Amino acid sequence: xxxxxxxxxxxxxxxxxxxxxxxxxxxxxxxxxxxxxxxxxxxxxxxxxxxxxxxxxxxxxxxxxxxxxxxxxxxxxxxxxxxxxxxxxxxxxxxxxxxxxxxxxxxxxxxxxxxxxxxxxxxxxxxxxxxxxxxxxxxxxxxxxxxxxxxxxxxxxxxxxxxxxxxxxxxxxxxxxxxxxxxxxxxxxxxxxxxxxxxxxxxxxxxxxxxxxxxxxxxxxxxxxxxxxxxxxxxxxxxxxxxxxxxxxxxxxxxxxxxxxxxxxxxxxxxxxxxxxxxxxxxxxxxxxxxxxxxxxxxxxxxxxxxxxxxxxxxxxxxxxxxxxxxxxxxxxxxxxxxxxxxxxxxxxxxxxxxxxxxxxxxxxxxxxxxxxxxxxxxxxxxxxxxxxxxxxxxxxxx
Amino acid sequence: xxxxxxxxxxxxxxxxxxxxxxxxxxxxxxxxxxxxxxxxxxxxxxxxxxxxxxxxxxxxxxxxxxxxxxxxxxxxxxxxxxxxxxxxxxxxxxxxxxxxxxxxxxxxxxxxxxxxxxxxxxxxxxxxxxxxxxxxxxx
Numbered sequence: 001x002x003x004x005x006x007x008x009x010x011x012x013x014x015x016x017x018x019x020x021x022x023x024x025x026x027x028x029x030x031x032x033x034x035x036x037x038x039x040x041x042x043x044x045x046x047x048x049x050x051x052x053x054x055x056x057x058x059x060x061x062x063x064x065x066x067x068x069x070x071x072x073x074x075x076x077x078x079x080x081x082x083x084x085x086x087x088x089x090x091x092x093x094x095x096x097x098x099x100x101x102x103x104x105x106x107x108x109x110x111x112x113x114x115x116x117x118x119x120x121x122x123x124x125x126x127x128x129x130x131x132x133x134x135x136x137x138x139x140x141x142x143x144x145x146x147x148x149x150x151x152x153x154x155x156x157x158x159x160x161x162x163x164x165x166x167x168x169x170x171x172x173x174x175x176x177x178x179x180x181x182x183x184x185x186x187x188x189x190x191x192x193x194x195x196x197x198x199x200x201x202x203x204x205x206x207x208x209x210x211x212x213x214x215x216x217x218x219x220x221x222x223x224x225x226x227x228x229x230x231x232x233x234x235x236x237x238x239x240x241x242x243x244x245x246x247x248x249x250x251x252x253x254x255x256x257x258x259x260x261x262x263x264x265x266x267x268x269x270x271x272x273x274x275x276x277x278x279x280x281x282x283x284x285x286x287x288x289x290x291x292x293x294x295x296x297x298x299x300x301x302x303x304x305x306x307x308x309x310x311x312x313x314x315x316x317x318x319x320x321x322x323x324x325x326x327x328x329x330x331x332x333x334x335x336x337x338x339x340x341x342x343x344x345x346x347x348x349x350x351x352x353x354x355x356x357x358x359x360x361x362x363x364x365x366x367x368x369x370x371x372x373x374x375x376x377x378x379x380x381x382x383x384x385x386x387x388x389x390x391x392x393x394x395x396x397x398x399x
Numbered sequence: 400x401x402x403x404x405x406x407x408x409x410x411x412x413x414x415x416x417x418x419x420x421x422x423x424x425x426x427x428x429x430x431x432x433x434x435x436x437x438x439x440x441x442x443x444x445x446x447x448x449x450x451x452x453x454x455x456x457x458x459x460x461x462x463x464x465x466x467x468x469x470x471x472x473x474x475x476x477x478x479x480x481x482x483x484x485x486x487x488x489x490x491x492x493x494x495x496x497x498x499x500x501x502x503x504x505x506x507x508x509x510x511x512x513x514x515x516x517x518x519x520x521x522x523x524x525x526x527x528x529x530x531x532x533x534x535x536x537x538x
Binding site: 119153154155156157163184185336337340341343344347 | 491492493494495496497501502503505506507509510513514
């Protein structure tokens with residue numbers, strides 16, 4: 001008999017035992033791969049949020065802190081609107097240390113034609129905007145003309161299609177790359193389009209807090225501080241210089257998100273550790289029991305001329321085959337849950353969530369597979385050593 | 400023994416198709432609007448519900464008619480492909496990815512259909528699935 005084929009034949013001969021080992025390793029790789037992907041996605045989401053904010057300070061109306069929180073709009077995609085006087089933009093620009101400031105107007109409760117969905121429409125001034133424009137350029141859109149909109153990645157409209165908002169046909173000029181934040185569910189347009197949408201809504205008898213004639217309101221002012229100036233001091237100056245508005249340092253917003261992320265990451269990593277520890281212990285016990293059960297089989301192989309090294313190799317190969325297939329099964333199952341349900345996970349966590357790039361995912365999968373195989377090897381090492389040390393003559397005499 | 404394996408696979412498909420049918424009427428049901436109206440996702444849900452029942456029926460027939468089990472596996476595999484294509488590709492769902500039909504119904508159906516497709520493909524290639532025919536040929 002070819003000894004090279006023996007591990008595979010052994011596994012085939014005992015399908016129940018093989019299935020149990022494969023499932024046990026599948027649990028290990030499932031927890032490692034699934035947990036690591038979730039933690040990495042949260043970290044990438046935070047990175048994306050930091051990059052996307054693009055401003056040092058955000059000025060919002062004081063009511064934005066108590067009503068629909070600005071943070072909720074930004075992180076969770078909650079549809080909301082709040083307004084303050086445009087005069088605050090001029091006042092902000094007057095503050096020493098402010099390099100540039102751009103205003104945005106939020107519009108809530110607009111219903112698209114499909115499924116009565118509420119969409120957050122954000123009006124920007126393409127001339128002065130420095131927050132959204134770089135992302136628009138990255139997405140390949142050639143600016144925002146009248147009745148053009150750029151949609152977030154979670155809005156199910158493709159470039160070139162028409163999005164009907166209040167019976168107004170808006171041309172989708174671009175689709176932004178995913179950010180993992182609530183802004184993925186927003187629609188961006190210029191101020192002129194925003195006015196038309198407001199008029200259309202008013203014509204339908206739906207009143208908004210801001211009317212199309214009212215041009216002196218804004219929802220948020222994004223501020224970039226000049227280099228060399230202390231952001232904290234500029235923030236305080238803006239706070240004192242503007243009316244009925246709060247200046248929020250983006251860093252504090254990110255710190256809030258970061259601490260929530262850290263807490264969730266710790267829980268997930270703790271769970272991975274616990275599952276891995278239990279799985280490893282179970283694998284160790286399983287291999288120890290298998291070794292005890294197969295003592296005579298191995299004694300016979302020793303009598304037939306197999307070396308101790310060959311027997312150790314036989315157990316290791318069996319462990320390798322079980323752990324490799326279990327690793328693939330676990331990763332496959334984790335893929336089936338983590339990727340299709342990513343929106344649901346993001347909504348449940350209420351944190352920025354952005355799945356890593358394919359190359360990153362490949363590395364995580366490789367790591368999970370390696371960890372599963374390594375744990376299989378480690379847990380079978382004791383069994384292999386014990387079997388190779390046993391006296392074959394004594395074992396066969398015992399019957 | 401091999402026939403037993405295909406029976407186990409067929410039972411798994413039966414359970415998953417029933418979970419899909421039940422889920423589409425409960426925890427995976429598409430978006431429900433306040434005013435009672437519904438969008439195209441409702442029809443996607445109805446089509447998927449019908450498809451799930453069809454797959455459950457095929458799985459029951461496959462369990463009892465061991466001779467044609469291989470053909471039933473093939474039918475279920477084709478149904479599973481249709482099930483994956485139905486939400487979003489053949490029948491449009493709601494605009495926003497955050498809506499129930501996009502975030503729960505579509506991924507839920509995908510997972511169940513992929514699992515059923517995997518089981519049916521395994522069953523199709525298992526030698527035991529054509530055992531009935533072989534037996535028929537011998538007699």
